[in-house]
Amino acid sequence: MLLAMIKFFEYQFVQNAFIASVLLSILIGLVGSYIVARRLVFLSGGITHASFGGVGIAWYLGLNPIAGAAVFAVLTALGLEVLTQNKKLREDSAIGMLWSFGMAIGIFFVFLTPGYAPNLMSYLFGDILTISSTDVWLLVALSIITLIFYAVFYHAILFYAFDPNYAKTQHLPVVFINIILKIIIALVIVFSIRAVGIILLISLLTIPANVANLFTNKFTKIISFSFLVSMISLIVGIIFSYWFNVPTGATVVLTLIILYLIARLIISIRNSTRLTKA
Amino acid sequence: MNEIKLVSVKNVTAGYDNKVVLTNVSLDIYANNFIGIIGPNGGGKTTFLRLLTGEIKPFSGSISFKNDMSIGYLPQASQIDKKFPISVTEVVLSGLIGKQGLFGRYGKNEKQLALEYLKIAGIENLGKKNIGELSGGQLQRTLLCRALISQPQLLILDEPNTYVDNKFEGELYELLNKLNQKMAIVIVSHDLGTITSYVKTIACINKTLFYHESNQITSEQLASYNCPIQVIAHGPIPHTVLLEHNHKH
Numbered sequence: 001m002l003l004a005m006i007k008f009f010e011y012q013f014v015q016n017a018f019i020a021s022v023l024l025s026i027l028i029g030l031v032g033s034y035i036v037a038r039r040l041v042f043l044s045g046g047i048t049h050a051s052f053g054g055v056g057i058a059w060y061l062g063l064n065p066i067a068g069a070a071v072f073a074v075l076t077a078l079g080l081e082v083l084t085q086n087k088k089l090r091e092d093s094a095i096g097m098l099w100s101f102g103m104a105i106g107i108f109f110v111f112l113t114p115g116y117a118p119n120l121m122s123y124l125f126g127d128i129l130t131i132s133s134t135d136v137w138l139l140v141a142l143s144i145i146t147l148i149f150y151a152v153f154y155h156a157i158l159f160y161a162f163d164p165n166y167a168k169t170q171h172l173p174v175v176f177i178n179i180i181l182k183i184i185i186a187l188v189i190v191f192s193i194r195a196v197g198i199i200l201l202i203s204l205l206t207i208p209a210n211v212a213n214l215f216t217n218k219f220t221k222i223i224s225f226s227f228l229v230s231m232i233s234l235i236v237g238i239i240f241s242y243w244f245n246v247p248t249g250a251t252v253v254l255t256l257i258i259l260y261l262i263a264r265l266i267i268s269i270r271n272s273t274r275l276t277k278a
Numbered sequence: 279m280n281e282i283k284l285v286s287v288k289n290v291t292a293g294y295d296n297k298v299v300l301t302n303v304s305l306d307i308y309a310n311n312f313i314g315i316i317g318p319n320g321g322g323k324t325t326f327l328r329l330l331t332g333e334i335k336p337f338s339g340s341i342s343f344k345n346d347m348s349i350g351y352l353p354q355a356s357q358i359d360k361k362f363p364i365s366v367t368e369v370v371l372s373g374l375i376g377k378q379g380l381f382g383r384y385g386k387n388e389k390q391l392a393l394e395y396l397k398i399a400g401i402e403n404l405g406k407k408n409i410g411e412l413s414g415g416q417l418q419r420t421l422l423c424r425a426l427i428s429q430p431q432l433l434i435l436d437e438p439n440t441y442v443d444n445k446f447e448g449e450l451y452e453l454l455n456k457l458n459q460k461m462a463i464v465i466v467s468h469d470l471g472t473i474t475s476y477v478k479t480i481a482c483i484n485k486t487l488f489y490h491e492s493n494q495i496t497s498e499q500l501a502s503y504n505c506p507i508q509v510i511a512h513g514p515i516p517h518t519v520l521l522e523h524n525h526k527h
Contacts, residue, residue, distance in 0.1 A: 037362055037363055039359070086295070087294065087295050088295075152381060153380060153381070155371075155372075155375070155378070155382050155383070155384055156375065156379075156380045156381075156382060158364065158368065158372075159368075159371075159372035159375050161362070162359070162362050162364050162368075162369065162372060163353075163357075163358065163359075163372070165331075165333055165353065165357070166351060166353070166372065166424070167372075167375060168331075168332065168333055169331040169332055169333060169349055169351050170349075170373075170375045170376030170428070171332075171376055172375050172376070172379075172380065173380060176380075177380075213363060216363075217363040217364075217365070217408035217410070218363065218365070219363050219364065222363055
């Protein structure tokens with residue numbers, strides 16, 4: 001058993017998976033907290049699914065599918081801003097359209113591509129063990145950029161997120177903050193595709209911040225707490241993927257749901273003991 | 279007399295989605311003004327405030343502001359996301375965002391300043407609370423602190439007396455009287471009876487704006503301004519608010 005463990009950690013792809021899950025958890029902590037606080041869960045789901053269009057086109061052209069997904073994700077994020085400007089189209093409707101549009105493009109090009117596509121499943125359901133060293137370096141870069149952005153603009157981000165209209169009346173460059181944050185969200189989504197897959201990604205953006213929010217209302221604490229929660233779920237995901245050969249995404253989501261239920265249980269026990277004491 | 283012109287609204291038409299809400303609105307706001315805005319629901323009161331705060335731009339006409347104009351804005355409490363994870367002190371500090379800018383840091387001095395405003399509003403013990411734990415009145419006080427902390431030249435309040443207990447309402451109007459020595463105030467209210475005893479002038483907004491250079495207004499004048507609002511006087515009123523017109527029966 002011990003030998004198997006040692007051997008397990010000697011594999012380059014296992015090491016990559018662990019480093020990636022630490023970096024991804026940092027990003028999920030920062031971005032997921034913002035998404036949940038600002039109620040952007042549906043929008044994030046839209047960006048996630050629309051990015052499949054990029055996967056499909058890149059697949060057809062023989063390019064890197066993640067690069068294709070990145071282009072589609074960022075274009076969707078920015079496209080939503082343009083479509084909903086002047087309120088010509090309601091935001092949830094615009095999300096619904098781009099969500100299915102991207103998926104349709106993806107399916108279209110995947111079927112145009114000759115031959116069998118066995119790896120395609122990993123984009124839909126996630127396989128954290130396929131993360132390459134290049135992916136890890138890209139994750140390092142994105143993590144550094146995002147951390148610096150949050151550190152420098154922390155209060156501007158928090159105050160903008162709380163009340164964008166007020167920030168606008170105080171002449172804060174709200175368009176700048178909004179666009180940069182949307183691009184970061186799009187890129188974090190793309191890098192999470194490898195780990196949990198397009199279909200289940202929304203849970204990684206939503207559940208850690210909600211678990212954290214059960215215990216604290218402070219934004220910085222929600223960020224660090226959701227980092228921990230997503231870290232636990234990704235590590236469980238790696239272990240199950242390796243030993244039982246099940247898709248990482250499913251394991252991560254089930255772990256997250258279990259963690260959320262445990263958190264709810266802890267809160268209700270705490271509340272009931274408080275009541276009996278009182 | 280402080281006759282510095284802060285805002286000049288000229289022949290403005292405005293609305294949303296190409297749907298016109300306000301037509302041909304003109305108003306100058308001076309540094310010593312205390313204007314009460316009244317009018318029916320859907321008449322465009324909030325739209326007018328959004329023009330003043332720069333949240334929306336007019337379809338036509340112009341709005342010009344004095345250089346370096348600063349605005350404090352108290353929105354309707356219903357516009358605030360009460361589930362958002364943010365503390366009372368942080369909300370008050372967010373009022374400084376115009377001065378602190380994108381790179382703003384909020385240290386001891388800023389927090390001390392926030393505490394002073396919380397004291398003025400009588401909620402200094404709530405600083406660490408999350409806004410979700412507040413009552414309607416406490417949230418309004420918090421938002422008022424946010425509007426005041428930057429010491430704006432123009433304070434804009436959108437129905438500050440909804441969700442608020444009578445005690446706070448009285449305190450609020452006394453506070454506004456004091457603040458008016460330092461800043462212009464524009465306040466929207468349903469409660470014509472109370473508002474007119476504190477404001478200096480009245481603007482009726484119903485698709486357009488009629489400016490009334492006095493805080494006393496008769497039902498007939500309201501009718502002539504096409505401003506059908508219910509006139510209900512509440513509680514003890516310091517002085518006659520609504521002039522009775524002389525009936526000749």
